[in-house]
Amino acid sequence: MTTIRASLATGVDPALRNGLAELLRSLADDEFVIGFADSEWTGIAPILEEDVAMSSIAQDELGHARAFYGLLGDLLGEDLDHLAYDRPPEAFRHCRLVDHARGDWAFTMARRYLYDTADAVRLEALAGSSYAPLAELVAKVRREERYHLLHVDAWLRRLATAEGEPRDRLVRSLETLGPDATTVFTPLSDEEALVKSGILPMPMAELRDRWLDALASVFAELGLPMPPRNADLTRGRDDHSDAFRWLYGEFTSVRRLDPEAIW
Amino acid sequence: MSAMPAQALIDEGAVWAALAEVPDPEIPAVSVVDLGIVHRVDVGADVIRVEILPTFVGCPAVEMMRSAIADRLAGLAPRIDVDVTFAVPWTSDRITPEGRHRLAASGFGPPTGATGLDAPIQLGLAVTCPYCGSRRTVMENAFGPTLCRSIYYCTDCRQPFEQFKTV
Numbered sequence: 001m002t003t004i005r006a007s008l009a010t011g012v013d014p015a016l017r018n019g020l021a022e023l024l025r026s027l028a029d030d031e032f033v034i035g036f037a038d039s040e041w042t043g044i045a046p047i048l049e050e051d052v053a054m055s056s057i058a059q060d061e062l063g064h065a066r067a068f069y070g071l072l073g074d075l076l077g078e079d080l081d082h083l084a085y086d087r088p089p090e091a092f093r094h095c096r097l098v099d100h101a102r103g104d105w106a107f108t109m110a111r112r113y114l115y116d117t118a119d120a121v122r123l124e125a126l127a128g129s130s131y132a133p134l135a136e137l138v139a140k141v142r143r144e145e146r147y148h149l150l151h152v153d154a155w156l157r158r159l160a161t162a163e164g165e166p167r168d169r170l171v172r173s174l175e176t177l178g179p180d181a182t183t184v185f186t187p188l189s190d191e192e193a194l195v196k197s198g199i200l201p202m203p204m205a206e207l208r209d210r211w212l213d214a215l216a217s218v219f220a221e222l223g224l225p226m227p228p229r230n231a232d233l234t235r236g237r238d239d240h241s242d243a244f245r246w247l248y249g250e251f252t253s254v255r256r257l258d259p260e261a262i263w
Numbered sequence: 264m265s266a267m268p269a270q271a272l273i274d275e276g277a278v279w280a281a282l283a284e285v286p287d288p289e290i291p292a293v294s295v296v297d298l299g300i301v302h303r304v305d306v307g308a309d310v311i312r313v314e315i316l317p318t319f320v321g322c323p324a325v326e327m328m329r330s331a332i333a334d335r336l337a338g339l340a341p342r343i344d345v346d347v348t349f350a351v352p353w354t355s356d357r358i359t360p361e362g363r364h365r366l367a368a369s370g371f372g373p374p375t376g377a378t379g380l381d382a383p384i385q386l387g388l389a390v391t392c393p394y395c396g397s398r399r400t401v402m403e404n405a406f407g408p409t410l411c412r413s414i415y416y417c418t419d420c421r422q423p424f425e426q427f428k429t430v
Contacts, residue, residue, distance in 0.1 A: 049404045052414070056406035063321015063410070068348075133349075140352040143430045146384055148407055221286055 012075065012131070016197055019190025020131060021075055022093070023200060024144055025083075026237060027122075028068035029094035030184070032084060033244070035061030036251045040067040040077040040102050057112075057148050064141050071133050089248040093237045095183035101175075101243035106169035109155040111177055114227070116148050118184040130198030160222040174225050181227035182208050186236030273306045273340050283314070285335045288327040289409060292369040295328055299357025310342040316353035319410040319430075354378045355429050367393040372426035373416055374401075390426050392417035397421055398422075 005007040012020060039058035069080040076083075099114055102108060123142050129135040159170040185208035194200040212229055219226050274288070282304070283296040295301055298318065305312040313332055317325050329345045336343045355416040357372035363373045372390040376382065386405055397419035404414040405428075412425040 052408070053406040057408060060319065060321050063319065067320050115299055136349040136351075137320070140317075140349050142380060143352055143354070143378075143409075144319060146380070147428070147430075150384055150386070151405065263278055 002046070008252075013197070016190070016193055016199060017075065017194070018033075018193045019188060020199055021072060022188050022190065023067055023194060024075065024134070026093045026095070026186075026188070027126075028065050028072060028083075029066065029092050030098055030115075030119070031061045032065035033094040033247070034112075035059075035065055036221070036247055037098065037102055038112070041108065041180050046105055047201040053151055057151065059097065060144050060148065064144075066135050071137065073180050074133070082254075085252050086259065089240060089245050090238075092240060092244070092248070094240075095237055096180040096235075096239070097183050098245050101241075101246075103173065104169060105160055106166065107161070107173040107176070108154060109159060110170055110173035112148070112152045114174075114177055114181045115184065116145065116152050116217060118181070118211050120145060120149060121207050122184065125201045125207055127202045128198075130201075134199070149258060156218075157222065160224055173224060174227075178225060178227040179235050180236075181232060182212070182229070183236035184208075185211070186233045191250060219255040226241045273305055273311060275304060278304050278306060278311055278313075278336065281335050281339065282332065285331050285402060288324045288331065290366065290371065291367055291371055293362050295332065297359050297365060298361030299359060299362070300328065300353065305306075306340075309340060310358060311336055311340040311342060312344045312346070314346050314348045314350070316349070316351065317347060318353050321410055334358045334404075347404040353430075355412055358427065366427065367391075370424055371412070374413070374427045376429050378429055382392065384429065390415055392420060392422065394422050395420035410413045 023099060035058045038054055038061065041054040042051060042058070043055050065084070066080060070085045072078070073080040073083055097111065097118075100107075100111065103111075120142070123145065126138045127135055127142060129138070144213050156170070159166045161167070185204040187204045188200070191200065191203060195203055209229075212227070217228060219223075279296065279301075283294050284303055285295045287293050287298055287300075295315065300315050300318065302314040302316045304314075305314075307328045313336070315325070315328060325347060329347070332345045333343045351420050356378050357368060357395070358374070366373060370393050372393055376385045376389050386402055389401075390400050391398055392400050392415075395417060397417055399418045401418065402413060403416050404421065407414045407425050409427075411428055411430075413428050414423060415426050416423050
């Protein structure tokens, strides 16, 4: 894709570049990893309509990742495919919530629900970012994410209100994911400067609280276990799992055959 | 080379007319202008700059549109730049009345209901069947074969059809 508003990227205060890059990389990596993980359902979803839906949602997420990598590429002067595919696995900065293996359908829906609702809170704030290329892109992304929220909300309620195994599996999944749920809001190393400049309109801790407050009313209604508020976030975007290393091997496999190939 | 200023030679109206002939790669019955994808046209002394808005961020047809636009405009100016922008979000409101008519003629239902982040997505709204005109249609799937479309079924003429998502 053509450089998007590259002229604006050159105007960034050098003191803020690293922090902005970290923010963009976390957004891109989250969407990239969950997009690839969800694309694993293509062909094996429980019903055909869900095959279509999950494939479409996964494609949306990869498209969002591509656009965020584009902004990062503009900022760093790097090619977006290089950013997406040529890093070692430990250089990825996706949150631990999306670092688990796909699991079963209930696990996938539990993770999508936690991630999509947390991401919605993050994007709502970033729509007011002082970094115009980010605010503009987020305005568009939010319109698409609404469809994902609608989809996963229907599934959460369906599984939660089904008795027996579906509900048990959902509850178990939420308990497994709970300690990692707030890693979406892992504080950034240069966060104070980003908040001061308006690039990040409010601190991650405040976004986390906003998300948990909204989540609490839905989970109380459905009798589902809440994620802990004060989980340890010190390595919230590091320490990737073997499941991620496997996924990384998958999504880089074609690229590694011939990194210089022109498509 | 002629010393005559090239500026006078590029007519913005002619650029828009040419753009109206560039078909959407997935639905050739509608043009990129019909779909409201063209955000801006800038005509310089020896350059035409076109900015386009992807219907969806992950739309895989964007690169094809860029090259189709550049190919169609080649010859109107020595340099053609086609850039992608998110300066304003593309919304389904940008599809022109003519575009909606052409979509229906190609078997696509129009977007329904209000757009915007404050307007709830109403999956239950009736969509007019593009084949028989019936409103007795049901949504089969909010997601479809491409990012921008949902799948419907007409209970009168018993045809499945696709609708442009309301975004």
